[in-house]
Amino acid sequence: MPRRYLNLTPLPDALAAMRRAFPPGDHAETVPLRLAVGRVTAEPLYAGYSVPEVDIAKFDGYAVKSRDTLGAQDQRPLPITDCARINTGELLPPSFDAVVMVEDTWDDDGIPWVRKSAAAWQNVRHAGEDIRAGELVLPKGHPIRPFDLGALATYGITRLAVRSVRVGIVPTGSDLVPLGVAPDPGQTIETNTLMAEAYLTRMGATCRRYGIVPDDPDLIREAVQEAVAENDLVILSAGSSTGTRDFSRDVVGALGEIIFHGIAVRPGKPVLLASVDGKPVLGMPGYPVAAQTVLREVVGDLLAWWGLSPLRGEELEVRLSRRLASDLGFDEFVPVSVGRVLGTCFATPHPRGGGIQMAVVRANGYIHIPAEREGIEAGEEVRVRLTVPPAEIARTLICVGKRDPALSELRNCLSDTGYMLHCCNASTVGAVLAVRAKTCHVASVCIPETEAAWNDLVLRYLPEVDLLRVQVARTELGIVSAGDLDPDSVATLRFINRPKGSAARVFLDAWLDRQGIDPDGITGYGHEVRTPGAVAAAVSNGFADAGVCPARTAREAGLRFTPLGYESCELLIREELAADEGVATLIRTARSPEFRALLSSAGKGRNPA
Structure with a gap:
């Protein structure tokens, strides 16, 4: 049976236990700085491919058909015979549309029983969810931070223009490929050790990255023994969770003593700490953002305890722009973007999750939700730990809404003026409400070019607000299909849909209405995905027959449109913000011929407005 976390150690208790087990020693050494860290980008950097490239599992568990789990409850579990065992990061088989976590099942003679019903696409990371191929990762003029390196490597970017502790960093995972190798579907570039080396080197540690070790207990044991003999601290990247290929606990438990396995932190719960030959061996999660949390809050704490310089960003008291919920008993760390709007500093959260690296790249700080809090209310004062110099906050413009690719190019153009545009993802309604609440400088909305859409999605929420509208780009949307689309046979097709309120959904509903087709009779009408790439992927791999996406996406996938x-x-x-120097600069940049030319040449599937 899979191992579960029965007793998660609170973060303060885990840090105290770590300090008791490993008192300070004499760790001193002189090392050179890594060349990239602290340097500034001379040109924009774009993702070489989408991440993930295919639909994958978010957690360890079972791939299922969501309809087979309907009605499952704690008191009325259901056996699932048509399923597939799946681990975090593995490809979702085409015939399934959800993943049930191991924690929500139990095994009875080889048959899993489910005690929670699963919604369609539950616990599934869709193709391009993190980033799309060609999307801007960092603009020119950006100082490289340690965590930026992990993201750059993940997206295929390999080149860009002391008291010490010896730290051995061992990556584990049969799905990993080294930096510089384009991963096949189901593979991942090994980036966590690169990121860990950069961060810990800045603290004054001397790091050695070992080669990738496959998911084999004997090979992992040999790697740990070698690293322990050569270093003061050993970090195992991945393998500390509860998947069928996670062997870190068993290996280090056999070699030494487990101090704790699992702490009440999000992201970063599966962290493992053991003592082997009197030295700390720490297993950190494979998800990049979870690994970053462990490096910062656990490993950094240990090295500071040993006398190295902690990397502490400046802290700032700000207002939270929207409510954040959190579970009691967990210390949670949430990336945010901070900007000053009409004299008040607001922190706007980015998406949470251990695998969403771009949330950290786009952020300029993070907030800590303590374990005793169930969340933080909108407008409440919070403390943000900045990951940039405080002076940058005055030059930061907060944009809430859809992150259209055109905004990446606008962000790049704006950097020449000295201002930085931070785009925080939200629905159209969420973006409009942020304008109403005066918590952002600008909202980005992508709506159908109809008067009804403008009235329903904007004016109804801002009836008496004087607004400036700056059109950035236009996108042609249509139904994508593997073969010719015959309206008479639409009712027999399997659809993959976009969320309610999206332009794709509005156009599809209007088209169905013109054809006299009832949406309730369309198979798959309720199956929603968040990205256009996920629509094209579903049609390409045969999971669906049709869906709505941009014309460029259809052409790239070789599908009918x-x-x-x-x-x-x-x-x-808001017109009252137009006089702000930064906002005025943004408006001029968005309307400039230079931006139009850049948007046309970038080939982002958008037409300049």
């Missing part, structure tokens, strides 16, 4: 209409990407700005 039936035009429906245009979606307009616009910036909404």
Whole structure:
């Protein structure tokens, strides 16, 4: 049976136990700085491919058909015979549409019983969820931070223009490939050790990265023994969770003593700490953002305890722009972007999750939700630990809404003016409400080019607000299909849909209405995905027959395209903010010929407005 976390150690208790087990020693050494850290990008850096490239599992568990789990409860579990055992990061088989976590099942003679019903696409990371190929990762003029390195490597970017502790960093995982090798579907570039080396070197540690070790207990044991003999601290990257290929606990437990396995932290719960030959061996999660949390909050604490310089960012008291929920008993760390709007500093959260690296790249700080809190209310004062110099906050513009690719190019152009545009993802309604609450400088909305859409999605929430509208780009949307689309046979097709309120959904509903087709009779109408790439992927791999996505996405996937209409990407700005120097600069940049030319040459599937 899979191992579960029965007793998670609170973060303060884990740090105290670590300090008791490993008192300070004499760790001194002189090392050179890593060349990339602290340097500034001379040109924009774009992702070489989408991450993930295919639909994958978020957690260890079982791939299932969501309809087979309907009605499952604690008191009325259901046996699932049509399923597939799946581990975190593995490809979702085409015939399944959800993943049930191991924690929500039990095994009875080889048959899993499910005690919670699963919604379609539950616990599934869709293709391109983290980033799309060609999307801007960092603009020019960006100082490289240690955590930026992990993201750059993940997206295929390999080149860009002391008291010490010896730290051995051992990556484990049969799915890993080294930096510089394009991963096949189901593979991942090994980036965590690169990221760990950069961060710990800045603290004054001397790091050695070992080669990738496959998921084999004997090979992992040999690697740990070698690293323990050669270093003061050993970090195992991945393998500390509860998957069928996670062997770190068993290996280090046989070699030494387990101090704790699992701490009440999000992200970063599966962290493992053991003593082997009197030296700490720490297993950190494989998800990059979870690994970053462990490096910062656990490993950094140990090295500071041993006398190295902690990397502490400046702290700032700000207001939270929207409510954040959190579970009691967990210390949670959430990336945010901070900017000053009409004299008040607001922190706007980015998406949470151990695998969403771009949330950290886009952020300029993070907040800590203590374990005793169930969340933080909108407008409440919070303390942000900045990951940039405090002076940058005055030059930061907060944009809430859809992260259209055109905004990446606008962000890049704006960097020449000395201002930084931080795009925080939200629905159209969420973006409009942020404008109403005066918690952002600008909202980005992508809506159908119809008067009804403008009235329903914008004016109804801002009836008496004077607005400036700056159209950035237009996108042609249509129905994508593997073969010719015959309206008479639409009812027999399997659809993959976009969320309610999206332009794709609005156009599809209008088209169905014109054809006299009832949406309730469409198979898959309720199956929603968040990215256009996920729609094309579902049609390409045969999971669905049709869906709505941009024309460019359809062409790249080699699929048929039936035009429906245009979606307009616009910036909404309160007129009272137009006099702000930064906002005025943003407006000029968005309307400049230079930006139009850049957008046309970038080939982002958008037409300049």
